[in-house]
Amino acid sequence: MPYQDVTGNPIAPALNPYVASGSAMSVLEQQYNFPIVHTNFIKEILEEVRQFLKIKKSIKLFFVGDYGYGKTTLLNLIAKEFREKTGICIPVKFSEIVTPVAASSQPDKHFESLLGAILTKIYNVLVQEGYLTKQDEALFDQIEFIDLFDVFFEMLNRTQKQNILIAFDEVELLFSNLELKLSYFMTFLHGLSEKFSTRPGWGLCISVTQEYYIQIISEAKQLQEARFNFKIITPLSLTEVKEYIETKNSAVTLRTTNKIYPFEEEVVDFITVVSGGVPRYVETISYLLWAEAEPSYTSVSIETARRIFSSAYRVYASSYFLDLRNSFNLSEEAEAFLNILFFSGGRRQSVPELVRLKDDCSISYFYRLSDEQANSRLRKAATELRDKLGTQYLEVFGQKPYRYTLTSLVFQYIFSAREIIS
Numbered sequence: 001m002p003y004q005d006v007t008g009n010p011i012a013p014a015l016n017p018y019v020a021s022g023s024a025m026s027v028l029e030q031q032y033n034f035p036i037v038h039t040n041f042i043k044e045i046l047e048e049v050r051q052f053l054k055i056k057k058s059i060k061l062f063f064v065g066d067y068g069y070g071k072t073t074l075l076n077l078i079a080k081e082f083r084e085k086t087g088i089c090i091p092v093k094f095s096e097i098v099t100p101v102a103a104s105s106q107p108d109k110h111f112e113s114l115l116g117a118i119l120t121k122i123y124n125v126l127v128q129e130g131y132l133t134k135q136d137e138a139l140f141d142q143i144e145f146i147d148l149f150d151v152f153f154e155m156l157n158r159t160q161k162q163n164i165l166i167a168f169d170e171v172e173l174l175f176s177n178l179e180l181k182l183s184y185f186m187t188f189l190h191g192l193s194e195k196f197s198t199r200p201g202w203g204l205c206i207s208v209t210q211e212y213y214i215q216i217i218s219e220a221k222q223l224q225e226a227r228f229n230f231k232i233i234t235p236l237s238l239t240e241v242k243e244y245i246e247t248k249n250s251a252v253t254l255r256t257t258n259k260i261y262p263f264e265e266e267v268v269d270f271i272t273v274v275s276g277g278v279p280r281y282v283e284t285i286s287y288l289l290w291a292e293a294e295p296s297y298t299s300v301s302i303e304t305a306r307r308i309f310s311s312a313y314r315v316y317a318s319s320y321f322l323d324l325r326n327s328f329n330l331s332e333e334a335e336a337f338l339n340i341l342f343f344s345g346g347r348r349q350s351v352p353e354l355v356r357l358k359d360d361c362s363i364s365y366f367y368r369l370s371d372e373q374a375n376s377r378l379r380k381a382a383t384e385l386r387d388k389l390g391t392q393y394l395e396v397f398g399q400k401p402y403r404y405t406l407t408s409l410v411f412q413y414i415f416s417a418r419e420i421i422s
Contacts, residue, residue, distance in 0.1 A: 002294055006254040006255045011252055011253065016291055017290075035248060039236065042073075049081050053163060058200060059202075060228045062216075069234075071233060074207075079091070085201075087164060088163070090126070092118055101113045102177060111181075122166070126158075131158070132155065164201070169206075171208040189228075238269070241275070245268055261299060262290070271286060285309070288309065289304075292312075306345035309345075309411060321338040321339055330384065331381065336381065347405055349403060351378045355374045382404065
């Protein structure tokens with residue numbers, strides 16, 4: 001029986017409220033085809049932006065957080081606030097700029113080429129949205145570096161808009177893909193900031209990963225500037241993940257009670273641990289569970305969740321268990337035990353239950369083994385694992401016959417390994 005809304009109508013798979021690649025995708029292109037959850041952190045930021053716009057104060061925010069923490073989502077929501085005040089947002093996504101800059105210029109010219117690319121991007125957006133015309137291209141004639149900020153200012157001034165936001169997204173790509181000194185870019189940002197300080201209602205918002213935060217702060221101190229308000233983004237807590245999932249689910253199911261449907265409570269705990277509280281990972285895992293369980297389940301149990309997850313991430317689990325084998329000096333049998341336990345969904349399986357799965361799994365270790373041989377070797381492996389692995393990896397229940405469960409942290413390690421590779 002498929003998922004149903006509060007009126008009993010089936011929920012089509014297309015109404016999956018999650019986004020497989022994360023909630024921030026296409027954020028600055030104004031595509032709002034899915035509900036965005038306003039966490040407490042997001043609410044605080046948006047309230048601050050609204051107050052700044054209300055009192056006509058310039059906005060300069062620097063969002064710091066690792067991949068998937070919601071930096072681009074924040075830029076999206078702030079851009080929406082500007083547009084609702086009849087303002088404009090000019091998104092500069094460096095993922096679209098760094099490759100052409102690197103390919104078209106020598107390393108010692110990367111910074112100059114970057115500034116030109118940023119200027120061109122801003123100009124093209126303003127032309128596309130009808131705020132500039134092709135005749136305004138004369139602004140680019142004979143531009144020298146000393147005139148750069150004047151050109152920025154003149155282009156934006158010609159829009160005759162009181163509220164203008166420039167959003168620099170994925171700044172870290174500049175330093176990892178170009179021969180570019182961080183101090184040069186910070187000097188550029190501070191120069192641009194000076195221009196914005198004279199225009200109430202104009203805003204600069206920037207996102208960067210955590211690894212460059214210390215360097216950026218250091219450069220800011222060296223320049224003796226403190227114009228940007230740094231906002232550090234942290235993972236969601238268990239309570240916040242639950243609220244996040246409740247909001248997403250109830251947006252489709254229309255339920256005011258049992259908002260967690262169609263995920264059981266224990267599944268939410270599982271998602272919290274595996275995702276590490278990172279919003280994009282919460283989205284990815286929830287999308288997977290919703291999409292694959294929807295055709296035949298009224299709700300997702302922890303057993304279902306682990307089985308679906310195990311099927312999707314089996315190849316990454318094999319690599320992880322090989323590393324675990326080397327780290328703990330485990331036998332081949334022990335590695336095979338972990339792999340087939342993961343294949344089963346890793347939820348309270350006895351050795352006889354694992355043996356029954358050996359012909360259905362693609363684990364080469366079990367090829368040509370009889371049930372009796374597999375049973376003997378898995379029992380031996382189980383004893384080894386109980387002796388060598390701590391409770392961080394494996395839980396053991398009852399007495400003989402023991403039942404085994406992989407901990408949620410194992411699923412988190414495997415998920416994280418896959419996301420890093422991606």
